[in-house]
Amino acid sequence: MEIxxxxxxxxxxxxxxxxxxxxxxxxxxxxxxxxxxGSRVLPPxxxxxxxxxxxxxxxxxxxxxxxxxxxxTMGNVIAQRDIEKVFPADEFSCVGIAGTxxxxxxxxxxxxxxxxxxxxxxxxxxxxxxxxxxLATLIRNNLxxxxxxxxxxxxxxxxxxxTHAGRIFSYDVTGGRYEEHAFHAVGSGSMFxxxxxxxxxxxxxxxxxxxxxxxxxxxxxxxDDSATGGPDLARKIYPVVLVVTADGVRRVPEDEIGxxxxxxxxxxxxxxxxxxxxxxx
Amino acid sequence: MSMPFYVSxxxxxxxxxxxxxxxxxxxxxxxxxxxxxxxAFVAENPSRALHKVSEIYDRxxxxxxxxxxxxxxxxxxxxxxxxxxxYSYDRRDVTxxxxxxxxxxxxxxxxxxxxxxxxxxxxxAEIGDSADADQMYRLTFDGSVADEHGxxxxxxxxxxxxxxxxxxxxxxxxxxxAVALAVSVLGKHGAxxxxxxxSSQLEVAVLDRTRTVARKFRRxxxxxxxxxxxxxxxxx
Numbered sequence: 001m002e003i004x005x006x007x008x009x010x011x012x013x014x015x016x017x018x019x020x021x022x023x024x025x026x027x028x029x030x031x032x033x034x035x036x037x038g039s040r041v042l043p044p045x046x047x048x049x050x051x052x053x054x055x056x057x058x059x060x061x062x063x064x065x066x067x068x069x070x071x072x073t074m075g076n077v078i079a080q081r082d083i084e085k086v087f088p089a090d091e092f093s094c095v096g097i098a099g100t101x102x103x104x105x106x107x108x109x110x111x112x113x114x115x116x117x118x119x120x121x122x123x124x125x126x127x128x129x130x131x132x133x134x135l136a137t138l139i140r141n142n143l144x145x146x147x148x149x150x151x152x153x154x155x156x157x158x159x160x161x162x163t164h165a166g167r168i169f170s171y172d173v174t175g176g177r178y179e180e181h182a183f184h185a186v187g188s189g190s191m192f193x194x195x196x197x198x199x200x201x202x203x204x205x206x207x208x209x210x211x212x213x214x215x216x217x218x219x220x221x222x223x224d225d226s227a228t229g230g231p232d233l234a235r236k237i238y239p240v241v242l243v244v245t246a247d248g249v250r251r252v253p254e255d256e257i258g259x260x261x262x263x264x265x266x267x268x269x270x271x272x273x274x275x276x277x278x279x280x281x
Numbered sequence: 282m283s284m285p286f287y288v289s290x291x292x293x294x295x296x297x298x299x300x301x302x303x304x305x306x307x308x309x310x311x312x313x314x315x316x317x318x319x320x321a322f323v324a325e326n327p328s329r330a331l332h333k334v335s336e337i338y339d340r341x342x343x344x345x346x347x348x349x350x351x352x353x354x355x356x357x358x359x360x361x362x363x364x365x366x367x368y369s370y371d372r373r374d375v376t377x378x379x380x381x382x383x384x385x386x387x388x389x390x391x392x393x394x395x396x397x398x399x400x401x402x403x404x405x406a407e408i409g410d411s412a413d414a415d416q417m418y419r420l421t422f423d424g425s426v427a428d429e430h431g432x433x434x435x436x437x438x439x440x441x442x443x444x445x446x447x448x449x450x451x452x453x454x455x456x457x458x459a460v461a462l463a464v465s466v467l468g469k470h471g472a473x474x475x476x477x478x479x480s481s482q483l484e485v486a487v488l489d490r491t492r493t494v495a496r497k498f499r500r501x502x503x504x505x506x507x508x509x510x511x512x513x514x515x516x517x
Contacts, residue, residue, distance in 0.1 A: 011386030016358035024364055035369060113368050116496075120336050120360045 024117035025110060025138060037106045038141030046149050050079035052104060054189035054221040054228040055086060055096030057157045057168045058201055059182055060210040063245035064157045064166025066094050067214040069189070069222060070237050071229030072101045081229060086240045088249040090115040093131055093158025094242045098187030103145065104152045111135055128160040132169040132177055140175025155186045159244045166244060189221030189228035196220035200275065208260075211241055211252060215264050216274055231261045297398045301422035304400025305347045310436030310471045313344055313404045313429075314450070315415055316459035319490045319497065320406045323463035325471055326484040329502075334486045336498035338363040338375045340408050342488050346436035347401035347422075355384060355403065372495065377407030381418035381426055389424025398422050402435045408488040408497060412452075434466075441470040460485060460501070461513035480506040 015031040025036060033039045050072040057066040068086040072079040079101075086096040087108050095111060097104035114134055119125050126134065135156050142152055156169040168180040183201050185193035196217040205213065215231075218239050222230035231238050238261045241252040268274060309325040311333055322344045324333040333352075334344045337359050345352035359380055367375045384405065392398045399422050406417040417429040432450050434442035445466040454462065468478045485501040492499065501509060 011390055012358045012362060012383050016361045017354055017387075019354065019357070024361075024368075027361055028365070032365070035365075109368065113364050117360065117364050120364075121357055123330075123332060123335075 022118045022121040023134070024114045025134075025141075027117075036141065037103055037110065038138070038143075038145065040145070042145065042148055042150075044148075048074055049103075049150065050074045050083075050101040051227065052083060052085045052098050052101045052187065054185060054187040054193055054218060054225065055098055055155045056185040056190075056193045056197065056214050056217045056221075057096065057155055057180075057183060058197060058210050058214055059157075059166040059168060059203070060205055060207050061203075062164075062166070063159055063207065063243060064168060065207070065210050065214055065241065065243050066096050066155065066157050067211070067218060067239045067241040068096050069218050069229045069239055070232070071222075071227065073227045076226075078229075081232065081235070082237050084240050086242055087112070088242060088251075089131065089135075089156070089158070090119070090125070091248045092125070092161065092244060093128065093156065094244055094249055095135065095157075096155045096186070097152060098155075098190075099152040100145075100150045103142065103150050104154070107138055107142065107152050107154070111138055114138070125161075127162065128158045128167060131158065132156055132179075135169075136171060136175045136177040139171050139173065143174055146173040153186050155184060157244060159246060161246075164246065185217065185221070187221075187228070189218075189225035192224045193217040193221040196274070207243060207245075211243070211257075212260050212264065214241065215239060215257075215260055219264055219268065220274060231265060233262070233265065297392065298423060301392075301398045301400050305402050305422070305435075306437050308346045308436050310434060310438055310442055310467055311344050311346050311404075312442060312446070312463040312467055313406060313417060313433045313435075314446075314454070314459045314463050315412060315417070315431055315452075316454045316456050317412060318456055318487075319408050320415060320417065320488045321456065321459050321463065322404075322406075322484075322486045323460060323467065324484040325467050325478060325482060327482050328484075332484060334484055334500075335360075336486075336496065337380065337405065338367065339372055339495045340488060340497050341375065341377050341380065341405065342486065342498050343403065343405050344435070345401055345403040348399070351399045352401045352403060355387070355399075355401065358387070359384065359405070377405055377416045377418065381405050381420060384420050385424045385426045387424075388420060388422060392423040402439075404429070404433050404435065406488065408490050410490070432463075436471075438471050442466050445470050456487065456489075457509055457513050460506075461510060464510060480510060 028035050052072050055068045066086050070082050072083040089095045151173045160167050168184050170178050170180050170184050183197045200213045222228040238257045243250045311324040314321050322334040326333050337343050363375045403420045408415050419427045419429050419433050432446045469475045488497045
């Protein structure tokens, strides 16, 4: 019988059969640590790598919106003009990333598998706080790389099925997790975006008005931060906008977001600094 | 000093197989049926928490009968394997065939090397873009794999159920009739006395080709299952 040999070739290693954690990243840490972004040992020194920039998020009655511009920069060069930095994390949450693009995308993929893995093993979804805490752990594990300049700073938003409201969580590179109220922005253009949101956001805006406010905020970020890309009307490259409600995550379709972007840009042609007061809804 | 009795390898294998078969025969049955829009999994299972049918990956699901802790162990291992493969390569690179092979090797090793074989029988199934691309593999306690088409019955009364299905199954069933057929044969042949199973005694899930999301696995329970079964003409 050759079964022992074939077992080594194709059977499931003992680690797979060990009962225990429902966490995919914990499983990788014990079985294949080289696959985790945080456990790599880097040689000293700095590398130039593309950076993703501004992400904004805002709640509205019944959900939450997350939007990101499409630019990645490497020093003064635009590394990519149509990068996507906002992703669905699972059915009821999404994650946007600022920082080193390559690592950030890897962390997002790991986070997506982490949530799906838990759901399949346990037969239930994590609570929104549970998801936010898992993301904090993944970011914390990345701290050694952050200290070498490869930081990843996410923004997490989701629909809380218990409180029936949209919620936003921000993070720092040490894995600190902070719940934000109403709206938040991360990335190099975030201070301009946040300033814009402060003036334009209202807690009782409708879903479509909140999307428009987020697009305005990204426009203002791109206006003053060279690393944030404004809407590219010539190439029809518009911000990625995700809406999370009780029905799940929905990406605002290209033609719909195109319409909103064109309205915003048209208004800016008349008044380049944007609307003056609260938007009338 | 007493000499241990000589037991022939044939006898050891036979004893183990009999032991495993007996364990599996004690449990309630599971039927897996192909329908036009995908694959339906119907289990007689009064528990809402201890599943016999589960999602493995986007297009792959798992159904098992036998000893819960043993097939649960294999299910978790399958989810880990699928997620790890999908994470390191791509979601499209996770296949049912790879999973069935890994399970077969594992069950084969356990059967020959352990004193106690696993008392489980499982189906891993994957839906393709059309019904002829669907795959169903039945795995038994000794690691043997069978490539199945149309339907699979496992568990206590699997022979009687399979006979009944052979007579009544046709290839062009829609979801409703397919689930109704499975429920009907489970009720009639799944126990010594024929019964009528209602939705609270059933665990039903489908791999649904028509879903627009990547994860095609969906459970049908409660109201949805009751109304699906109520819409079907009474087959008797």
